[in-house]
Amino acid sequence: MALYEETLTNRVFQIIMLTPILAMFAGLYATYQAGEGVEIMLATTVGVTVLLLDVIAIRIEIDERELRIRGAIGLVVRKTIPIENIASFRVGEGWTSCYGTIHFNLPARGCVTIHQRKGWTISFTTNNPEEVARVLATLGVPRAP
Incomplete structure (x- = not known):
């Protein structure tokens, strides 16, 4: 049982972090259309998205x-x-x-x-x-x- 719990977020910071996530997905789509390097871009997009989503809140x-x-x-x-x-x-x-x-x-x-x-x-x-x-x-x- 927790004696104290808090989740700290910031809307402005969350909006700012969505910009690179959307840019990564746009880059992923562009590499898919080009037909080259999709695997590398997919791995990079997943890694960066997980990292950015993890830093938008502190529990x-x-x-x-x-x-x-x-x-x-x-x-x-x-x-x-x-x-x-x-x-x-x-x-x-x-x-x-x-x-x-x-x-x-x-x-x-x-x-x-x-x-x-x-x-x-x-x-x-x-x-x-x-x-x-x-x-x-x-x-x-x-x-x-």
Whole structure:
């Protein structure tokens, strides 16, 4: 059972990401009409489409055992952090005030930076940074100064 769940999206970003997807399909159609390189263009179109669809949303889930950050599909954009591996966290105001070695970023009200005991610093944006902070504090994770 999840203690916290949020799916973060941005309509403007989604519309911007649809442009290259449509362009890839137009290129696929053009190569099909030309009759050459269709297999390569098909593989490229599928790969780019999966990647772009995965980055148009961020899903954040926190339960008793771990913090999971996933993209819309969860194939490319995904990170799972065990709660016992979190050394501390920091909450930032605004979606541009956090940084991490790995950063999941869409426009939002705030952001959270996770400092791990082992591994890189992870940061992500959220519309409810204080709710994320409350859940992490409830799980015994200290807030960084």
